[in-house]
Structure formats: C-alpha cells, structure tokens
Amino acid sequence: MTAAQATWAIAALATFGVIVRPWRLPEAIWAVTGALALVVFGLLSWSDALAGVLKGTDVYLFLTGMMLLAELARQEGLFDWLAAFAVAHARGSPQRLFLLVYAVGTVVTVLLSNDATAVVLTPAVYAATRAAGAAPLPYLYACVFIANAASFALPISNPANLVIFGSRMPHLAAWLAQFGLPTVAAILATYLMLRLAQRRALARETIAREVARRELTRGGRHTAYGILVTAAVLLACSALDVRLGLPTFICGAVTAAVILAANREGVGPLVRHVAWGVLPLVAGLFVLVEGLVRTGVIAALARLLAAGVAGAPTGTAWLAGIAVALACNLMNNLPVGLIAGSVVSADQVPAAVTGAALIGVDLGPNLSVTGSLATILWLVALRREGQDVGPWQFLAVGAVVTPPALLLTLAALLLFG
Numbered sequence: 001m002t003a004a005q006a007t008w009a010i011a012a013l014a015t016f017g018v019i020v021r022p023w024r025l026p027e028a029i030w031a032v033t034g035a036l037a038l039v040v041f042g043l044l045s046w047s048d049a050l051a052g053v054l055k056g057t058d059v060y061l062f063l064t065g066m067m068l069l070a071e072l073a074r075q076e077g078l079f080d081w082l083a084a085f086a087v088a089h090a091r092g093s094p095q096r097l098f099l100l101v102y103a104v105g106t107v108v109t110v111l112l113s114n115d116a117t118a119v120v121l122t123p124a125v126y127a128a129t130r131a132a133g134a135a136p137l138p139y140l141y142a143c144v145f146i147a148n149a150a151s152f153a154l155p156i157s158n159p160a161n162l163v164i165f166g167s168r169m170p171h172l173a174a175w176l177a178q179f180g181l182p183t184v185a186a187i188l189a190t191y192l193m194l195r196l197a198q199r200r201a202l203a204r205e206t207i208a209r210e211v212a213r214r215e216l217t218r219g220g221r222h223t224a225y226g227i228l229v230t231a232a233v234l235l236a237c238s239a240l241d242v243r244l245g246l247p248t249f250i251c252g253a254v255t256a257a258v259i260l261a262a263n264r265e266g267v268g269p270l271v272r273h274v275a276w277g278v279l280p281l282v283a284g285l286f287v288l289v290e291g292l293v294r295t296g297v298i299a300a301l302a303r304l305l306a307a308g309v310a311g312a313p314t315g316t317a318w319l320a321g322i323a324v325a326l327a328c329n330l331m332n333n334l335p336v337g338l339i340a341g342s343v344v345s346a347d348q349v350p351a352a353v354t355g356a357a358l359i360g361v362d363l364g365p366n367l368s369v370t371g372s373l374a375t376i377l378w379l380v381a382l383r384r385e386g387q388d389v390g391p392w393q394f395l396a397v398g399a400v401v402t403p404p405a406l407l408l409t410l411a412a413l414l415l416f417g
Contacts, residue, residue, distance in 0.1 A: 003043055004295035010037045011288045015331055018281075019370040019391055027376055028277040031284025038291040052290030053283045059159050059334070060279050061245030063115060065252030067274045069227055070119040072256055075270065076219035083128035087208060094134060094205035098198070101125050101139045102191055105146035110153040111231040113244075114362075117147035118377035120227070126385045132207040136387060138198040144378040145401060148371070149190035151362045153183045156238040159373075163337040164358050168345065172239050178355055178413070185412035186363055189405035197400045219259050226255030275380050282334065282373065289335040293342070301343045305353070313350050314414060320344075321356030321410045325364020325402075333372045337361045355413050363406055367398040 001009070014034025018027045035052075038044040044052075073079055086104075090097035101121075109117045122143045129136040151158035155165075155175055162169070170178070195202075216224075230251040237247050260267060308316035328336045340361060344354045365371025369379060369391045382389060 006041065007038060007043050007291045007295050010034050010041075010043070011292055011331070014284070014288055015370065018332070018376075019368070026277050026281075028281035028284065031281045031288065033284075035284040035287035035291075038287065044287070044291045044294060048290055048294065049287050052287040055290075055338075056282055056286040058162070058243050058245030059282055061249040062113075062159055063278055063282070064274075065230070065245075065248035065250070066113070066116050066119050067276075067278070068252035068256050068270070069116075069223070069230065070123070071270055071274050072223045072259055073120060073220075073227070074123055075273075076223045076259065077217050078220040078223050079124040079127045080131075081216045081220060082124040083131045086125075086128040087132040088210060090132070090207065092207060092209040094138075094202045094207055095195075097128070097132065097134070097207060098139055098142055098195070098202060099191075101128075102142045102146050102194075105143050106150045106187060109147050109150040110157050112227070112234065113156060114147040114151040114158050114372070114374040115377055117143060118374040119381060121147075122378055122381040123385065126382075126387065129207075134205050134207045135201065136385075137389070138201045138205075140378075140382065140387070140389075141194060141198060141397060144375055145190050145194050145366055146187070147374045147378070148363055148366045149186045149405065150183065151374070152179050152186075152358055154235070154238060156234045156244055158362050159244070160333050160337040160361050161358065162244065163334070164341045164344070164354070164361060169241055178351065179358075181416055182355075182359060182409045182412040186359075186405055186409040189408045190363075190366070190401060193401040193404055194397075197397050219263055222259050222262065223255065226251065226258075230255075275377075275384070278373075278377060278380065281376065285332055285335050286338070289338045292335070292339065298339065298342045301339070305343055306348065309349060309353060313353065317350070317352045317356040317414055318410060320353050321360040321364075321413075322406070324357045324360030325367070325406055328361060328365045329368040329371045332370055332376075333361045333365045352414055356410055359406070359409055359413060363409055364402070366402040366405070367395070369394045371398075 011034060014030050017030025021027060035049065039046055039049050086097060086100055090100055105117050105121055108121050112120070122140060125139050125143050126136050129139050152161060155161050155169055230248060233247050233251055234244055237244055256270060260270065305316065305320070308319065324336060324340050340357045344357055365375060369375055369389070379389065
C-alpha cells in the first residue's frame, strides 16, 4: 500500500467512526485518533499536523464564542422563555409551531450562522415542544435542516463560506446579488420537502395552547442583548472582510463576564457544561485534510476542474455542486470546504463554479448526520437532552429533502443567477 493509499484509508476509517460512533464513543475520539495515526505511521510530520490544527484557529474561536452564548442562554432561562413564547404563538397548531421554529431558525442562521442555530436554537426548540406536550423530533429536524439551507444567505451564515472564499470574499452587495435567489430557493424547497416528510408525524400531534410563562430574568435579558450585539458585530465584520472567530469569541466572553459579575458567580459552572469535545473534533478534521492535501489531491482536482471549465463551464458548475454535496456527506463539509476552496482559488475558475461548490458545501450536508459541523453540533445538543437520532434515521429524511432542494437551488444559481 502506498503512502497516499494509506492516508486515504485512515481518513475513511476516521470518517466512518465519526458517522457511526462505534461503541457509542464521541465523534472527537475518532477524528483525533485518525489524525494521530497519520503522524504515528509517518504519513504526516508533526509540524504539518500542527499546521493543520492551526488552520482551524478562526473556527475554534467562533465555536467557543457561540457555545458560551448558548450555555448562558440555557442557564439564564432564555430558552424556557422562548419556549413559552413559541407555544403561545402556535395557538395549538403543530403545523404553525413547525413553521414558527423554521422561521426563527432562518433568522438565527442568517444573522448568527448555522452553528449558532444548532447550538443555541436546538435546546430552545426541545424545551418548547416538551412544554407543549409534543414529540420533539419533527421540530428538531426543522432546526438542523434550516441551519444548512439558509447558511449561504450571508458570508457570516456559515464558517465554511470563509473557508471556500478565503481572502477572495466578495463584497456584501455582490454576495447578495449572486446568492439571494438561490437562498430563497433553498429555504422554500427545504421547508416544503421537510413538511412533506413530517406530515404524518405533525398530523398525529396535539399540543397545548398555553404553557406556564414567567418573566425573563435580568441574566436572560442580558444574554439576549449579548446575542443581538454578536449578530450586529458579525454583520459589520462581514461587510469589512474581517475574520469572524475572534470577534465572536470576544462577544461571548464579554457577555459571560458581565452576567457572571452581575450574578456574583464563578466561571466554573458555565465552562463545565460547554460541549468542549467539538473543538478536538474540528482539529482532527483539519489534520486529516492536511494529510489528504499531501497526497496531491488538490493539484489533480484543479487540473480536472480547469479542463471541465474550458470545455463546458455550465455543466462543470452543475457537476461541481453535486459532487461537492456528495463529498460532504462522506467527509464532512469542513474538510471538503478546505479542499474545494483550494481547488477553486485559481483565477480562471468562473464565479458560477465557485458558487455551485459553495452551495454543495452548505446545502449538500442535509443528506446525512456527518454532512456538516452544524449537524454534529445538533446531535451533541440532542444527546444533552436525552434525545438521539441514528445515522440511518436521519438519512431517511435527508434523502427525501435534500436532492430536490439542492437541484432547485443550483438551478436558481446557474439559470437565473
């Protein structure tokens, strides 16, 4: 077996472990084990592995800030308040509650990123459905599917957007001109297909018209303010082409410091409940990608893409979007985004091809549980609430929702964009 073959085999086994979680071990263990295996077997040097880890610094900071905000919202009762608010406005209709969850998820994803929807909104939706006496799963599906479907509305809506474009990030106005219509197509198509997939579950539901409501505490209000300020800061960073990781971390840390100081509490209870295992998972994925890059895959894909663009640019854009979408479900969209971003960075690659690749990275992961980091964060949030969704269970829904939504969104980009 050659070094390249061994690298791909280790990456495949690590990805399989992340997807299936043998012996119920956390996803991070499989990603980190795969990364260490590359180094131990001499397929990647320690310095190259460290370089791979450091490439994810902006993502680690972004996730840490978001996880701090999410835990603050949970501890300060913001989720419980949102739960009562959602149930009251659903007025006893499961379909209306489903739509309300989807609409709120759209706003959170657009303004705070898909990872924020997975981390912040999922516990609130779980609390809302439990308070209403409903089965949580259909509404939890709405959280995760909109988290990916709306994640290319703005550059800040998905950290993978930054990975794809890097220093070539379009201005905000140019972004909206290219991705505005595809975003609308993705949101509407995903909603219609998901409602179709969940129609029987929603038809069987009976939910309460009202639940006990209490005033939002001072800490809860401060957390809400912190989330709103974070959204404004991220929008400003997007317009100014500033990386999002450090501003998000600062917003989360400052919000936490203000609330803990006001409550005269220590930092221990807060940090103890944050899902820190996500960070080594992401680091392991970055190292695995670094190993794959050393096999020459970037150069080979770049040559293949250049040949396709020269012969049939529109067909190549369709193929790129679909191929990247499928690859995300085999490897996760973060490493695939790193690879795709390197491949499309050449000047001769048309904007349509880059846009199709971005849609594949952002929307394609709705097919399976391993497709995106947001989906993995969603699974982590579910497990904290005692809920679990298996890979085949998710695939059964994703196979209904994702192909039509992906094709319609690519059509909106390539035919009308």
